[in-house]
Amino acid sequence: MMTHTKINDFVVKFANTNGTGSASANTMFAKAIMRMGVPVSAKNIFPSNIQGAPTWYEVRINERDFLARRAGKCDIVVAMNAQTYSLDVSDVIDNGYFLYDSSKPLSDTLTSQNIHYLGIPIADICRKEFNNPRQRQLFKNVIYLGALAALLGIEFNVIKTLISEQFKTKEKLISANIYALELGHQYAINHFSCPLDYQIQRRDLINNRIMVNGNTACALGAIYGGATVVGWYPITPSTSVVDAFANYCQRLRVDPASGKKNYAIVQAEDELAAIGIAIGGGFNGARAFTATSGPGISLMAEFLGLAYFAEIPVVLMNIQRAGPSTGMPTRTQQSDILACAYASHGDTKHILLFPDSPHECFELSAMAFDLADRLQTPVIIMSDLDLGMNDHLTAPMQWNDKHKYDHGKILSMRELDSLLSFGRYRDVDGDGICYRTIAGTHPTKGAFFTRGTSRNQDAVYSEKSSDYVANMQRLERKFDSAKSYLPKPQVISNDTPSDVALIYFGTTSQAITEAVYLLKAQGINVNLMRIRAFPFQSQVATFINNHAKVFVIEQNRDAQMRTLLMSELNLAPDNLLSIVNYDGLSIPAQAIVDGVVTHCNQQQEVS
Amino acid sequence: MSFAKSTFHHKGLPKNELGLTYRDYEGALSTLCAGCGHDSISAAIVHACHELSIEPHTIVKMSGIGCSSKAPNYFLNNAHGFNTVHGRMPSVTTGANMANQHLTYLAMSGDGDSASIGLGQFAHVVRRQLNMVYMVANNGVYGLTKGQLAATSDKGVKNKAGEMSLFNDIDLCCMALQLGASFVARCFSGDKRQLVPILKAAISHQGFAFIDIISPCVTFNNHPDSTRSYDYVQQHVTAGAITDYVPIKEEITSVAGDGEYDDICLHDGSVLRIKKLDQNYDASNRLTAMIDIEEHKKRGEILTGLLYVDPTARSFHDINETSQTPLNQLQQDVLCPGERVLASINKSLR
Numbered sequence: 023m024m025t026h027t028k029i030n031d032f033v034v035k036f037a038n039t040n041g042t043g044s045a046s047a048n049t050m051f052a053k054a055i056m057r058m059g060v061p062v063s064a065k066n067i068f069p070s071n072i073q074g075a076p077t078w079y080e081v082r083i084n085e086r087d088f089l090a091r092r093a094g095k096c097d098i099v100v101a102m103n104a105q106t107y108s109l110d111v112s113d114v115i116d117n118g119y120f121l122y123d124s125s126k127p128l129s130d131t132l133t134s135q136n137i138h139y140l141g142i143p144i145a146d147i148c149r150k151e152f153n154n155p156r157q158r159q160l161f162k163n164v165i166y167l168g169a170l171a172a173l174l175g176i177e178f179n180v181i182k183t184l185i186s187e188q189f190k191t192k193e194k195l196i197s198a199n200i201y202a203l204e205l206g207h208q209y210a211i212n213h214f215s216c217p218l219d220y221q222i223q224r225r226d227l228i229n230n231r232i233m234v235n236g237n238t239a240c241a242l243g244a245i246y247g248g249a250t251v252v253g254w255y256p257i258t259p260s261t262s263v264v265d266a267f268a269n270y271c272q273r274l275r276v277d278p279a280s281g282k283k284n285y286a287i288v289q290a291e292d293e294l295a296a297i298g299i300a301i302g303g304g305f306n307g308a309r310a311f312t313a314t315s316g317p318g319i320s321l322m323a324e325f326l327g328l329a330y331f332a333e334i335p336v337v338l339m340n341i342q343r344a345g346p347s348t349g350m351p352t353r354t355q356q357s358d359i360l361a362c363a364y365a366s367h368g369d370t371k372h373i374l375l376f377p378d379s380p381h382e383c384f385e386l387s388a389m390a391f392d393l394a395d396r397l398q399t400p401v402i403i404m405s406d407l408d409l410g411m412n413d414h415l416t417a418p419m420q421w422n423d424k425h426k427y428d429h430g431k432i433l434s435m436r437e438l439d440s441l442l443s444f445g446r447y448r449d450v451d452g453d454g455i456c457y458r459t460i461a462g463t464h465p466t467k468g469a470f471f472t473r474g475t476s477r478n479q480d481a482v483y484s485e486k487s488s489d490y491v492a493n494m495q496r497l498e499r500k501f502d503s504a505k506s507y508l509p510k511p512q513v514i515s516n517d518t519p520s521d522v523a524l525i526y527f528g529t530t531s532q533a534i535t536e537a538v539y540l541l542k543a544q545g546i547n548v549n550l551m552r553i554r555a556f557p558f559q560s561q562v563a564t565f566i567n568n569h570a571k572v573f574v575i576e577q578n579r580d581a582q583m584r585t586l587l588m589s590e591l592n593l594a595p596d597n598l599l600s601i602v603n604y605d606g607l608s609i610p611a612q613a614i615v616d617g618v619v620t621h622c623n624q625q626q627e628v629s
Numbered sequence: 630m631s632f633a634k635s636t637f638h639h640k641g642l643p644k645n646e647l648g649l650t651y652r653d654y655e656g657a658l659s660t661l662c663a664g665c666g667h668d669s670i671s672a673a674i675v676h677a678c679h680e681l682s683i684e685p686h687t688i689v690k691m692s693g694i695g696c697s698s699k700a701p702n703y704f705l706n707n708a709h710g711f712n713t714v715h716g717r718m719p720s721v722t723t724g725a726n727m728a729n730q731h732l733t734y735l736a737m738s739g740d741g742d743s744a745s746i747g748l749g750q751f752a753h754v755v756r757r758q759l760n761m762v763y764m765v766a767n768n769g770v771y772g773l774t775k776g777q778l779a780a781t782s783d784k785g786v787k788n789k790a791g792e793m794s795l796f797n798d799i800d801l802c803c804m805a806l807q808l809g810a811s812f813v814a815r816c817f818s819g820d821k822r823q824l825v826p827i828l829k830a831a832i833s834h835q836g837f838a839f840i841d842i843i844s845p846c847v848t849f850n851n852h853p854d855s856t857r858s859y860d861y862v863q864q865h866v867t868a869g870a871i872t873d874y875v876p877i878k879e880e881i882t883s884v885a886g887d888g889e890y891d892d893i894c895l896h897d898g899s900v901l902r903i904k905k906l907d908q909n910y911d912a913s914n915r916l917t918a919m920i921d922i923e924e925h926k927k928r929g930e931i932l933t934g935l936l937y938v939d940p941t942a943r944s945f946h947d948i949n950e951t952s953q954t955p956l957n958q959l960q961q962d963v964l965c966p967g968e969r970v971l972a973s974i975n976k977s978l979r
Contacts, residue, residue, distance in 0.1 A: 057979075162781050232978035242974065248964040250956040251727040254721065274966045282952040284959055286727040287946075291753040295720035298713070298750070302724020305711055305731075306689070307957035310724060328714050420977040423968045427961050461689045461709035463726070464690065469686060471702060473712040483702075 027219045030060050030085040032097035034170075037110045038163075039103045041073030044186065047163035048079040049413065051170060054180045055083055056233055056415065059225040063532075065087035065124075065608065070258070070351040076106045076361075079368065085227055089415065090533035093610035097220055098174075100166055102144075111135055119218065121166065142169055142209055151205060161202040168206025174215035177224070178207060196304060197314035223442050232380075232418050236409035237313075239380035239419060240339050241266035243387025244311055245274060246421050249337070251310035253299025254288040255318065258351045259407040261343035263313035293318035297325045297338065304329070304336040305472060307432070309391045311337035315407075316345045316358050319365065320453060326400050327366025328474040330497075333456070335394035335401075335430070342406040344606045353606025354407035356528055357578035362402050363556055363586055371501055373401045373508065374556035378531035383409065384419040386554075388511065392428040397504050406577070408608040409529045431457040438467040446470040446481040448495065454500030503556055508555035511562055520547040521570035522618065525562075525598075527553040527583060529608055530575045536611035541618060548618070556586065563591045571621070572598050576612055579604045646682040653671040654679045656704040661843055666818035666844030666859075667697055667766045671704040673821050674735065677828035678705065681876070688733045689725055693718035693747060694848070696773055697766035698740030716747025719754035723945075726759055727953035730946045733832060734761035740779040741771050744799045748780075751801070755808040755837055760839045760944035762831045765801055766818070768846035768859035774851035787854035800926070802936060805839040806919050809898075811942030812838035813918065814935045817866050818845070819859065826874040827935055831875070835896035837940035843931060854970075856929075867925055869910045869934040875900040895940050903935060 034051070038044035045066075052064040060083060067078040082092055095115040100120040101107055107129070114120050114137045122128060124141025133139065144165050148158040165186075173176050182200055183188040189195040212218055240263050244252075253265045268287055275284045290296040296312045303310030314322065319340055330337050342358045344350035344544050362374055375390060377383040383405060390401040431451075438444060438459065444467055456479075459468035470481040476493065478484040526534055528615055531552055551565045566572050566587070581600040587593060601617030603609035636650045642650035654675040659668050665761070665969065678688065685707035692698035694715035701710045714719045722736055743765050770788060771777040780787075780795065781795040781801065805813045816824045831838035836935045843862050845851050851858045856865075870891075875881050877898035891912065893901040903912055911917055918937040925932035945951075952959065 131868060167712060229974075232975050242971075245667075246965055246971070248961060250959060250964065251724055253724060267713075274970065275964070277952060280952070282950055284952045284954075284956065286756070286949055286951055286956060288727065290720060290723075291749055294717060295750055295753065298717045298720025299724035299727065301713075302711075302721035302726070303728045304724070305721065306725040306728035308724075308728035310728070324714055325717065402646060419971055420909045421965075421968050421971045427965075459709075462687055462729065465686045466707055469707045469709050471690075471710040471712060474714060475712070505856075 027221065028097065029133040029221050029223050030083055030221050030225065032083055033092050034081045034083070034100065035096040035110075035262060036081075036100045037103045037106050038077050038079070039105070040069060040071055040075045040077045041430055042163070043076075043160045044079070044102065044163045046125045048081075050184045050188070051182060052081050052413065053184055053233060054171070054176050055081070055151070055207045055222055056228055057180045057184070058177060058222055059228050060085055061087045061227055061415055063088060063415060065091055065408065066421060067607065068352050076103050081221065085225055086539075087227070088536035088539070090536060091300050091608045091610045093612035095458065100170070102162065102166065107132055111137070112502040121169070123162070123267040137319060140173070140214060142166065142206070142213075147205055147209070151202075157198070161199075163251045164199050164202035164208035164427070165209075168203035169210040171203070172207045172210035172216045173214060173218050175221045175223065183340045189339060211218055220361070228415070228537060230418055233413050233415055234380045235262070235411055236377065236380045236383040236405050237341065237411060238266045239383035240387045240403060241270060242419060242492065243384040244391070245270050245339070246384070247309060247388035248427055249309045249311050249391060251300065251303030251308040252285070253290050253303070253310070253312050254287070255290050255293045255296040255314070257293070257318050259313045259343055260313040260315050260318070260339060260410045262411065263341065264337050266466070288299050291322040294325065297322040297336070300336045301325055301329050301334050304334045304394065304611050309337075309373070309395070311339060311391075313339040313340070313341065315343050316340050316361070319358055319361055323365045327370050329400045330366065330370050331368075331474050332472050332474070333398040333458070335398050336404070337387070337390045337394050337401050338590055339403040339405065342404065343411040344501065344604070350606045352407070354524040354529070354608055355577050355604060355606065356404070356530070357582065357604070358407055359404070359578070359582040359586060362404065371557070373397065373504055374404050375401065375509065376404050376554055377409065378528055378529040378552065379415040379416045380409070380414050381419060388421070388538065389509070393504075393507055396428050396430040396507055397455060397500065398430060399500070404528060405575070406529055431455060432464070433457050433459050433468060435464045438464045441467065445479050447477065447479040447496070449479075449496050449499070453503040454496045454498070455503060490546050505557055505559045506558070508559065510559060510563070511554055512552040513561065513565060514550040516549050518547050522546060523549040523551065523565065523572045524565070524575055524618075525551050525553060525572055525583075526575040530577060533609050533611040533614055537614035540611060540615045544619060546622065553583070558587065558590055562587070563593075566591070566593065566597060573601050573621075574598055575601045575609070575617075576608055577603050588621035635746055643681055645861070647684060648793055648877070649679065649682075651675055651679040653707070654685055654705055656706050657702050659703040661696060661699065661703075662848045665696070666768060666842075666848040668703065669699045669818040670737075670764065670766055670824070670842055670844060672794070673722070673818075673824040673828055674704045674829055677825050677832065680825070681829055681832060683733060683832070685723065688735055691718050691722040691725065691734060691736040693738050693742035695739040695742050695771070697844075698738050698742060700766065701735070710886070716742050717747070717750055718742065719747065719750040722761055723754060723757060723759055726761060728957040730760065730951065731955055732790055734759075734762045735832070738763065738765050740765060740767045740769060740781040744801055746781040748799070752804065752808055755810050755839070758809065758811065758837050758942065758944050758948065760835055760837070760946070762840065764840045764842055766844040767801070767841050768844050768850050769855065770846050770850035772846050772849055783856045786856050789849050794830065800922060802839070803919050803922055806915050806937055810839045810937075811836035811939040813937040814839070815843070815931070815933045816843045816935055817843045817862055817931070819863065820866070820933070823868065823872070823933060826872050829874040830872065830895065830899070830901045830935065830938075831895050833895045833897050833899045834938070836938075836939070836944045862931060862974040865930050867930045867932050869921065869932050869936060870906055870912065872935045873902040873904070875902055880926050893938055893940050901935065912936065948966045
């Protein structure tokens with residue numbers, strides 16, 4: 023077989039069994055590469071199951087920072103689940119490697135492929151070296167990690183340091199893990215020609231980037247944004263947002279003198295109650311949020327309508343997964359766009375934010391609390407499973423101590439004193455955003471009745487048509503005012519003029535740099551716009567109108583963002599083309615390239 | 630007929646410690662049917678809050694949807710109110726309470742709101758031991774949708790249209806007891822003498838206080854086939870005890886040796902004095918309270934009064950060990966860990 027050396031540009035996939043403790047070893051593998059200064063990304067591909075089902079972890083190493091999921095087969099598969107051997111063998115690229123546990127011989131049917139086999143008797147080694155059954159299981163993962171270090175040229179000390187850091191409070195575990203690591207490392211050196219033709223070589227391409235998942239970053243954003251009240255109900259893939267929030271609160275939000283908590287987290291009975299709690303907190307002047315996923319959004323729709331109409335600040339973090347219904351709970355999608363933009367009955371619209379990295383998960387989550395207070399309405403963070411649950415290489419989270427929370431138009435006791443009269447829904451400033459008061463502020467001024475029913479501008483129940491219409495028009499005005507507070511779209515124009523453009527948002531961003539590179543190689547130059555918020559600012563319409571072909575790239579079947587753009591910007595269908603990917607896995611650059619090229623070819627054939 | 634409420638205050642109206650008359654505790658003019666039991670509840674709330682000398686603006690009025698949930702409009706004009714969505718008042722009250730534990734949360738709900746669409750939220754707010762007064766104005770009928778049977782309607786009774794309730798009723802007092810409420814009472818809206826002291830005690834109680842208030846619907850459930858009509862309730866009501874509320878600053882006279890009285894000291898030092906009509910009635914026993922309710926029901930009677938109280942109960946914030954400063958008043962310097970901490974978090978992620 024021909025071999026050619028691949029440096030810092032390949033994909034390694036680990037096939038494991040759910041619940042066998044492989045996650046920490048696999049994460050260390052990715053992190054070791056990062057610490058060698060080489061860009062890396064990792065995707066968990068896991069089932070909706072606790073234990074026993076197949077799970078994969080796909081690591082892409084690419085020193086050009088192409089870190090989206092690579093389409094097609096993998097270069098190296100570390101196959102630790104006999105159940106999926108045949109699938110895993112077929113997933114190896116020609117001339118690639120299949121590393122497996124050779125304690126049991128591989129079936130003949132699996133050995134006819136044009137790939138290299140690396141058998142390590144891992145179970146036998148563990149049986150010989152460790153007495154404890156749990157250790158025998160766990161150290162299998164550390165042994166293949168040690169072997170990979172030798173096979174790929176990963177600096178052994180880097181992994182040793184990672185192990186020491188991971189078990190820094192459990193000294194005994196450090197030496198045992200390092201022993202297992204050495205067993206694998208030595209076996210590889212003794213039995214194979216190390217390193218292979220796939221190699222990691224030290225670079226200096228990481229700069230100050232960090233590796234973190236989006237849910238942790240959202241949780242930290244909520245801490246920095248000043249959230250104190252959380253109502254939530256566990257649902258994959260959003261659960262870790264509140265888990266992380268709780269963990270950081272224990273560290274950062276407990277008063278050292280009194281030991282009292284400067285936060286309250288209520289695990290509610292369901293999603294309806296979860297957002298109800300957050301809305302109650304927002305109504306009463308606290309910064310409050312909930313986190314959920316698609317099925318939770320369906321249940322929360324009623325309350326979102328109330329918060330919109332009664333004008334109550336609340337933040338909702340929606341970590342999207344594949345729908346509809348229960349869908350694929352552990353697979354990713356961007357398919358809640360329309361459900362969130364228009365959640366609830368009646369003419370309802372909500373503010374949406376689309377983070378594309380953990381860095382932005384932090385930034386937009388913190389910002390969301392200012393926006394919700396300023397605009398007195400729900401603000402929904404549109405993350406997804408890929409962003410939320412996978413570790414990503416990202417710019418460090420940033421906070422400026424000079425930034426002061428924007429609590430919006432809240433009247434204090436003194437301000438109420440100076441007013442002749444107060445009306446909760448009077449548009450005093452003409453921006454559609456009214457002044458509010460918090461319960462308990464003033465003995466005789468400022469109290470009002472919040473309700474989801476129609477009312478006049480003084481918050482008095484009213485079914486008068488004129489009151490209703492004036493209120494609805496003001497809410498529309500407020501939605502328009504919101505645009506000036508929202509993050510602007512990011513426009514990246516090409517050096518050369520182009521009539522082709524890509525619009526994308528959220529995690530689809532990961533594939534863009536690579537797609538642009540691949541398209542350029544085929545002679546297609548594209549301009550780019552990344553949407554960061556809904557409602558859409560005027561730049562979005564301008565950008566679309568300035569290009570002959572605009573592809574909207576998204577991860578759902580029905581091109582929901584395209585629909586939203588057409589509907590909100592009053593665009594004809596012909597103006598926008600669609601590239602969608604909805605198989606539950608994150609979109610690879612090749613899918614974008616194929617979509618653009620196919621359309622361009624069709625156009626040529628027609629002309 | 631005028632729909633504007635008179636602003637005239639009689640100069641001789643008695644003033645409380647804050648110098649306020651009961652009219653300072655009133656709300657908007659009621660739009661409920663004339664004779665609605667819910668208006669009697671509103672009046673009792675006005676009196677209870679006035680007599681307790683609570684500053685009206687330190688109360689938050691919460692409700693769901695239905696006739697009962699409209700009622701908070703009709704008391705305490707200087708308090709914030711929130712008419713939420715059907716059956717979901719408990720969660721919103723939970724959030725509001727999380728934001729500021731030092732306000733008084735008076736919640737009005739109805740039989741549909743709490744025993745049907747909101748049964749789940751009702752159950753869980755009891756479990757959470759939220760410090761609030763949860764009143765159900767229970768008329769056994771859906772008023773706003775014109776007369777459908779409610780889940781609290783007794784099995785076998787008929788609504789105005791003649792439709793019979795075929796299924797067992799839900800007794801919210803029994804549910805509240807079973808779920809751990811630390812204050813459970815049942816009252817009749819027509820008996821202000823009983824309702825006002827119980828309301829006062831419920832407001833003083835630091836924990837979850839539940840009051841099921843039989844509140845007849847004059848329009849849809851005041852007919853001979855109803856067990857929630859004025860006539861039926863007046864004829865079948867049995868008081869388990871007469872409750873007096875003795876505020877903290879009033880002298881409590883000794884009742885030693887008199888087996889008819891129980892004095893229960895609440896968290897704030899106020900006292901609940903219970904005069905037992907039934908010598909065996911023990912308001913500190915959760916289990917016997919449930920049995921008593923059921924036994925009276927078997928006889929077609931409605932047991933009223935303070936059914937159970939645990940004056941030592943701990944509420945959510947005690948259990949959660951929440952900061953004494955209301956969470957909605959914590960400032961950015963306390964809440965935001967700042968750049969330096971973030972730099973160290975970033976460092977730990979490299």
